[in-house]
Amino acid sequence: SLGQLKPISIEEVEETGVVGVSEIAHLDQQQLLSLDACMECGRCDDACPAFASGKPLSPKALVQDLKGLMQATANGGSVALHGDTIQAETVWACTSCNACVTACPVRVDPLGLLFDLRRDRAAEGALAGSAANSMRQMQTKGNPWGFPQAERLVWAEGLDVPLASDHPDFEILWWVGCAGSFDRRAQKVTRAIAKLLIKAGVNFAVLGPNECCTGDSARRLGDEFLFQELAEKNHSTLKQHSVRKILTQCPHCMNSLTHDYPQFGDQFEVVHHTEFLQQLIDEGKLTAPKRNGSVTYHDPCYLARVNGVHQAPRDLLGDGVSEMEQRREKTFCCGAGGGRMWMEEEADQRVSVLRAREAVETGAETVAVGCPFCLTMMTDGVKSCGSGAVVEDVAENLAKRLGL
Ligand code: SF4
Ligand code: SF4
Incomplete structure (x- = not known):
């Protein structure tokens, strides 16, 4: 379903030697059938922001090119998938916005195909430049900017923001996210939310230095095992605090906690700050x-x-x-x-x-x-x-x- 990616395990990789898709034979049955189902209507292209902005990505062409490769391979051809059929720039151009997925009338999933291609490329070390650097910072520092984790709460200076470790009886855990914690502009949003929560008398807590990047962009850039490493770390922190309900101001954290984390045994109620603030107004705890x-x-x-x-x-x-x-x-x-x-x-x-x-x-x-x-x-x-x-x-x- 939307927002989900299928997990892969180390055991699976050890057994098959395959991470993601580097040849047609790596596509699953449903993906192969979907290539055949494409009727070239172009609705995916019409909805695609990468295509509209002139990037070298057309979801329709991606599907058609893979279909061509599927047919050629069946006829004994030996053209390579990466490089010969699909260019690297195409694989990385996608914003994973899901517009093509919802636009397609016959349930082709160009995004799912791109995620699988990315997994192979990432495993081959093909992700370079600033994105690779951000992934490294996620791994070594716990956030894509590479700030010290100890600074996760600097945004809260002068505000009475409780830490989960000091205030174990919180009702809702506020997942601030890396951007909300470190990005100078986003910190102002975080402070605004904090003031609103305090004014409404919400019984909340934050993890501060114990919060780590969810790994959302690592997963969507194809680095599944970096994602799993980060998810595992957060999983044990959240478990330690018996967290059931999470408030988040980042839709990417929200999606990851809602759709990615349950694959590893977590079940939370996750609410976006706009929904939560509206609830507070409905309950008369805030005015608008x-x-x-x-x-x-x-x-x-x-x-x-x-x-x-x-x-x-x-x-x-x-x-x-x-x-x-x-x-x-x-x-x-x-x-x-x-x-x-x-x-x-x-x-x-x-x-x-x-x-x-x-x-x-x-x-x-x-x-x-x-x-x-x-x-x-x-x-x-x-x-x-x-x-x-x-x-x-x-x-x-x-x-x-x-x-x-
Ligand atoms: S998910 Fe990727 S391919 Fe699909 S519409 Fe968005 S940018 Fe284009
Ligand atoms: S919207 Fe679906 S059927 Fe139409 S071109 Fe795109 S993938 Fe093919």
């Missing part, structure tokens, strides 16, 4: 003063399309949101997913600029988001469009209205 000024809302892929959360952020913003054409489950990516956050991007191929243009065209003074990566991408994109629109998280918008 009327908004001044016009606003549009950019739906993060992993929040709206993959996990179906798109009404709560709008409710929080209040009446009269200036909507973009591509919204809710049919949102258009900001360009950061699938590990693309950690890659350099050609200036004329930025997905963020395409999306920011759409946001700016609504004429809204504020572009609201619900994801720290969208925040970075949309801020850059809006600037590139020459617009003075303010890009901020929905929580910041609410906190401001409450004078926090």
Whole structure:
């Protein structure tokens, strides 16, 4: 289902010697059948942000090229998959936004194919540059930026934010995430959320230095075993604190905790901060003063399309949101997913600029988001469009209205 990847085990790899897909024979039966099922309608291309931004990725061509290789291989051909049939740039261009998956009328999963190709490439050490560096930092430092874990709580200075180790009777664990902990801009969102939680009297706690990257982008860049290493570490921390309910401000952490972690025995109720804040308002624990000024809302892929959360952020913003054409489950990516956050991007191929243009065209003074990566991408994109629109998280918008 959406947002999920099938796990692979070390035992499996030791037995087969195969990680991911480097030849047609490595595709499973369902994938082979899906190549045949493709009717070349092009709906996946129409929805694909990588394709729209001029990157060398067309999900339709990917499927057709693999189909061609499947037929050629069946006829005794010996053309290679990687390099001869599918170029490396194609494999890494995907933002894992899932738009092609939901657009396809016959349930072909171009993203699933790309994930499998990435696993092979990652195992072969083919991931280089800034993304490879971020993966290394995840492994050695526990976060993609490489900050010392001890600094995970610097954002909370001056705020009364309880640590799970000091406050074991918390009701909800707040998973702040690497971006919310370390990214200077995202830290402001984190502080806004903290103030809102404190004002509402929520019994929460954070893990601070014991929180480690979920490994979401490692998994989606194809490094399954780095992901599993990080998941194992977090699994034991969460178990140690008997965590059942998690609040998160990052849709990628949310998706990983919801769809990846249960594969390793974890079961949590995971809630995004926009849903949680709206609940607090519904319960009368917070008020939502009327908004001044016009606003549009950019739906993060992993929040709206993959996990179906798109009404709560709008409710929080209040009446009269200036909507973009591509919204809710049919949102258009900001360009950061699938590990693309950690890659350099050609200036004329930025997905963020395409999306920011759409946001700016609504004429809204504020572009609201619900994801720290969208925040970075949309801020850059809006600037590139020459617009003075303010890009901020929905929580910041609410906190401001409450004078926090
Ligand atoms: S997941 Fe998104 S970026 Fe990747 S191929 Fe599909 S539509 Fe394109
Ligand atoms: S949307 Fe599905 S059927 Fe249409 S071209 Fe893409 S993969 Fe093929």
